[in-house]
Amino acid sequence: MRHIAIIGSGPxxxxxxxxxxxxxxxxxxxxxxxxxxxPYGLIRTGVAPDHQSIKAVARRYEGVALSEQVRFLGNVxxxxxxxxxxxxxxxxxxxxxxxAPHDRPxxxxxxxxxxxxxxxxxxxxxxxxxxxxALDPDLSGGTAVVIGMGNVALDVARILAKSRAEFxxxxxxxxxxxxxxxxxxxxxxVIGRRGPHQIMMTPKELGELSHLERAAPRVDPADLPEPGxxxxxxxxxxxxxxHLRGFAAIPESHYADLPIEIEFDFFAAPKALIGNGKxxxxxxxxxxxxxxRAVGTGETWRLPASLVVxxxxxxxxxxxxxxxxxxxxxxxxxEGRILPGLYCVGWARRGPxxxxxxxxxDGFSVIERIVEDLAPGPSxxxxxxxxxxxxxxxxxxxxxxxxxxKIDQAETTRARADAPREKFVDINDMLAATREN
Ligand code: NAP
Numbered sequence: 001m002r003h004i005a006i007i008g009s010g011p012x013x014x015x016x017x018x019x020x021x022x023x024x025x026x027x028x029x030x031x032x033x034x035x036x037x038x039p040y041g042l043i044r045t046g047v048a049p050d051h052q053s054i055k056a057v058a059r060r061y062e063g064v065a066l067s068e069q070v071r072f073l074g075n076v077x078x079x080x081x082x083x084x085x086x087x088x089x090x091x092x093x094x095x096x097x098x099x100a101p102h103d104r105p106x107x108x109x110x111x112x113x114x115x116x117x118x119x120x121x122x123x124x125x126x127x128x129x130x131x132x133x134a135l136d137p138d139l140s141g142g143t144a145v146v147i148g149m150g151n152v153a154l155d156v157a158r159i160l161a162k163s164r165a166e167f168x169x170x171x172x173x174x175x176x177x178x179x180x181x182x183x184x185x186x187x188x189x190v191i192g193r194r195g196p197h198q199i200m201m202t203p204k205e206l207g208e209l210s211h212l213e214r215a216a217p218r219v220d221p222a223d224l225p226e227p228g229x230x231x232x233x234x235x236x237x238x239x240x241x242x243h244l245r246g247f248a249a250i251p252e253s254h255y256a257d258l259p260i261e262i263e264f265d266f267f268a269a270p271k272a273l274i275g276n277g278k279x280x281x282x283x284x285x286x287x288x289x290x291x292x293r294a295v296g297t298g299e300t301w302r303l304p305a306s307l308v309v310x311x312x313x314x315x316x317x318x319x320x321x322x323x324x325x326x327x328x329x330x331x332x333x334x335e336g337r338i339l340p341g342l343y344c345v346g347w348a349r350r351g352p353x354x355x356x357x358x359x360x361x362d363g364f365s366v367i368e369r370i371v372e373d374l375a376p377g378p379s380x381x382x383x384x385x386x387x388x389x390x391x392x393x394x395x396x397x398x399x400x401x402x403x404x405x406k407i408d409q410a411e412t413t414r415a416r417a418d419a420p421r422e423k424f425v426d427i428n429d430m431l432a433a434t435r436e437n
Contacts, residue, residue, distance in 0.1 A: 002028045002374070003383025005091040007078050009034040010041020011356045012346020013097035014061035015363030017070055023367050030070045031091070031384050036130065037074040037399040037430045038407055039065065041099055043356070044423075045129040048155040049172035050162070052420065057356060065401050071384060074399035075427070081396055082387075084321040088341045090386040092379050093370045096322070096331060096338070100314035100347040104329060106147065110273030114138075119152045119311040126159055126180075128173035133425035138278070139183035141306020145282050147270055148311035149192035150200035156309050157188050158208060161215035161260050168418040173425055188215075188262045189303060193269040193287055193294040196224055196244050203239035210246070215260035219248040223266040269294055279308050314352040336366040343369060403434035410436065
């Protein structure tokens with residue numbers, strides 16, 4: 001019997017479990033440990049609430065979770081409730097699939113001002129992540145500045161722009177829906193330190209900005225390169241740039257009919273945030289792109305900014321006893337290998353890039369590494385039975401997949417009429433739901 005522990009129950013964790021089941025079938029026992037009492041990681045708390053079709057992938061993970069060989073062990077923080085060394089002694093292999101849940105710092109003056117958030121915080125707020133549910137951003141000012149030209153920046157800009165009716169069918173949490181309903185933000189400025197040819201936004205997501213009920217995107221035609229230069233771009237990026245060209249051609253009269261604008265501000269590097277306790281302005285420096293890099297020109301200007309959300313990428317949280325690459329913001333690893341018996345996968349291995357599906361080959365490849373490394377024959381490790389003993393001795397309150405099913409049921413039952421669920425945003429409420437029925 002092989003005993004595998006996977007830390008983190010998001011996409012990378014579930015694809016790794018799927019790969020382990022394919023590899024060993026009945027000859028494996030898999031424990032998936034998560035710090036939250038509920039599974040699915042980024043699917044639940046990262047993917048935008050109005051992108052329900054992307055969240056549907058959780059059904060595939062449920063198939064894996066319900067396999068007899070797989071257990072979900074929620075509400076357990078590795079490095080706090082159990083030590084990494086304890087896990088590596090109990091299991092043949094431990095795979096860190098902990099993602100990249102922390103914001104990369106902007107590292108500019110004024111970052112600590114009020115109403116300045118990283119996207120992990122802001123997205124966590126509207127998605128009901130227990131860590132960020134109480135964020136309480138102030139949406140009473142006129143101009144939101146969203147830093148970054150990736151899909152997360154698009155998510156944040158779109159969520160800020162949508163009307164209440166446009167959230168029908170989404171699982172945005174009630175506190176965010178109410179706050180957004182009261183929002184006075186009318187100008188959303190998306191800041192890119194490079195140009196239209198260097199955006200990270202994908203075409204489908206960018207195209208959604210054309211269909212908003214009360215907002216329209218605005219691109220300054222002067223920022224766009226000569227159309228002929230688009231031919232050199234890879235097809236996906238070329239499609240995205242075509243959307244930008246479409247935005248640049250929107251007639252001025254269209255904006256007069258709509259209360260909200262989403263402006264794209266290219267060649268603008270954030271230099272400082274200015275305000276008295278709370279952010280009021282952002283200072284930007286004009287850039288030129290040289291050899292693919294943004295180079296400052298020394299020309300600076302200021303924009304009003306009553307809310308700032310930096311969507312500039314994420315980093316993994318270090319875990320005691322696990323080597324960490326500070327510069328890259330992820331575990332130090334060689335093709336997923338960290339130390340003997342300890343591996344990483346997904347964003348914890350390669351950093352925060354790619355789609356959810358990118359994690360599937362990652363999961364399969366880490367299992368291949370484990371197969372290469374394992375000595376033949378039974379290892380005699382205690383696996384899950386050893387974990388249970390440890391958990392009992394420490395009095396850990398662990399949630400199983402059946403507990404998640406109760407939470408899921410309770411969230412579905414208390415949903416608004418037009419929503420698939422109303423998430424619990426407090427861990428105690430999640431645990432209380434497991435005690436009902
Ligand atoms: P991303 O795609 O890496 O974009 C980060 C953006 O931040 C880039 O435009 C980058 O500019 C900019 N940036 C980084 N540091 C900066 C700084 N110091 N100052 C100003 N700008 C800075 O990251 P993401 O948007 O967080 O997305 C993470 C991953 O999740 C991506 O793979 C994304 O596609 C995926 N995702 C997908 C979806 C979807 O499919 N619907 C939704 C959300 C996220 P430079 O390029 O100049 O560095």
